[in-house]
Amino acid sequence: MVLKELSKLSVPQSIYYAKELDSNDPLDRFKTEFYIPEHSIYMDGNSLGLLSKRAESALLQSMEDWKTHGINGWTDAKQPWFYMAEELGKMTAPLIGAKEEETITTGSITTNLHQMLSTFYKPNGTKTKILADSLTFPSDIYAIKAQLDLHGLQPKEHLIQVTSSDGRTINEDDIINEMTNEVSLVLLPSVLYRSGQLLDIKKITKAAHEKNIIIGFDLAHSIGVVPHELHNWGVDFAVWCTYKYLNSGPGGVGGLFVHEKHLGLKPGLAGWFGSKKDVQFDMSHDLEHAQSAGAFQIGTPHIFSMSTLNGSLEIFSEAGIHQIREKSLKLTRYLMELTSLKLHHYGFTIANPDEDLRRGGHVCLEHPEAARICKALKNNGVIPDFRSPNVIRLAPIALYTSFEDVWNVVQTLEEIMDSKEYEQFTNHRNIIA
Ligand SMILES: *Cc1c(COP(=O)(O)O)cnc(C)c1O
Numbered sequence: 001m002v003l004k005e006l007s008k009l010s011v012p013q014s015i016y017y018a019k020e021l022d023s024n025d026p027l028d029r030f031k032t033e034f035y036i037p038e039h040s041i042y043m044d045g046n047s048l049g050l051l052s053k054r055a056e057s058a059l060l061q062s063m064e065d066w067k068t069h070g071i072n073g074w075t076d077a078k079q080p081w082f083y084m085a086e087e088l089g090k091m092t093a094p095l096i097g098a099k100e101e102e103t104i105t106t107g108s109i110t111t112n113l114h115q116m117l118s119t120f121y122k123p124n125g126t127k128t129k130i131l132a133d134s135l136t137f138p139s140d141i142y143a144i145k146a147q148l149d150l151h152g153l154q155p156k157e158h159l160i161q162v163t164s165s166d167g168r169t170i171n172e173d174d175i176i177n178e179m180t181n182e183v184s185l186v187l188l189p190s191v192l193y194r195s196g197q198l199l200d201i202k203k204i205t206k207a208a209h210e211k212n213i214i215i216g217f218d219l220a221h222s223i224g225v226v227p228h229e230l231h232n233w234g235v236d237f238a239v240w241c242t243y244k245y246l247n248s249g250p251g252g253v254g255g256l257f258v259h260e261k262h263l264g265l266k267p268g269l270a271g272w273f274g275s276k277k278d279v280q281f282d283m284s285h286d287l288e289h290a291q292s293a294g295a296f297q298i299g300t301p302h303i304f305s306m307s308t309l310n311g312s313l314e315i316f317s318e319a320g321i322h323q324i325r326e327k328s329l330k331l332t333r334y335l336m337e338l339t340s341l342k343l344h345h346y347g348f349t350i351a352n353p354d355e356d357l358r359r360g361g362h363v364c365l366e367h368p369e370a371a372r373i374c375k376a377l378k379n380n381g382v383i384p385d386f387r388s389p390n391v392i393r394l395a396p397i398a399l400y401t402s403f404e405d406v407w408n409v410v411q412t413l414e415e416i417m418d419s420k421e422y423e424q425f426t427n428h429r430n431i432i433a
Helices: 015-023 028-033 053-076 081-096 109-120 138-150 172-177 201-210 308-319 321-346 370-379 403-419
Strands: 103-105 129-133 159-162 183-189 214-218 237-240 255-258 363-366 385-387 391-394
Touching: 015 321, 015 403, 028 308, 053 081, 053 308, 081 103, 081 255, 081 308, 109 138, 109 183, 109 214, 109 237, 109 255, 129 138, 138 159, 138 183, 172 201, 183 201, 201 214, 308 321, 321 363, 321 403, 370 385, 370 391, 370 403
Parallel strands: 129 159, 129 183, 183 214, 214 237
Antiparallel strands: 103 255, 237 255, 363 391, 385 391
């Protein structure tokens, strides 16, 4: 998006307006539930969400259960470990518009992608190709290429990556045009991780099914910030992580969705935790896999890396995903408008789509000096996210970012640009960016 003309914008340039927005915010009360790093404004909740007090107590509860019950914690813990993945799946279902049995908490995005691809990708005759996009997160592409290799198929020939005309966004019609009779499976992100573009999942899914193509989505950047209707849209499968918007903590266990119509399918990667629960401990060498999404689990669930979700998902259930989306859109709109008004002459470009329907939860600013501007922001207590070579991602989080925070972030950016403070830093990324 080209920065808007000043005259088109009406947002008042005053901290009092930000405070007024906060005083009318129904989600305002959740902010005090989170540990916000001291003296900082956290704008990186789309990479690693913050710890809530409820997530902390839930983890401590699991530790306590281990202390008290030893192995009996599998059944006697407050949140019995044996059923935790299924229970958390049920709590996740409303966030993605899924039935309870279609959802399970397990694995990471990448391992779940391997599970989904090995289950759903069945190259047959000339229908062998996997369709993805050229802007997606690298791990997703690594998984696709590895799965093609396992089938003895060359990624060069069998992986099609839809290109972008502007280097930031992907046109849905370009995706649909690539859905030829040779395509067996489509894998796309719901929200593109760099630009924050939200794809039209419903429309793309319908087009895929008209061509008899299996379609799955990576919800890394939409779960917990954008509502979904995966069941009604007929999406075949989906995967996500929980350490971004769902605030489960570093390495928190992810999840997957398999549509009801596919439940009962044999998992591509089998393991004993995919078993029907009542027969798992019969220890038979013939797996009787569950008839729910639970079938796609492999080994013992990582209890300490998922129990935080018991607390965290409770917050989502109270706040409601629609209310979260509404505030998130207001926050990102406010951030974009203030940026346009106050920063337009410093060479920033807003790279995410402007329309609410096409925007995820973060704002993507581009600037040739982005790396050093991010360092200067950190030096001033604002925690952004840098994506090489020129992207500053700013994610105001509905549960713990206020409108006043957004105002202050833009003020800080303006000061850094005015004083040229960023010139004190090198324009290279750090090891983690
Ligand atoms: C964050 C992210 C990942 C990370 O995958 P993990 O297996 O959870 O490490 C993968 N894909 C996308 C689109 C992401 O945004």
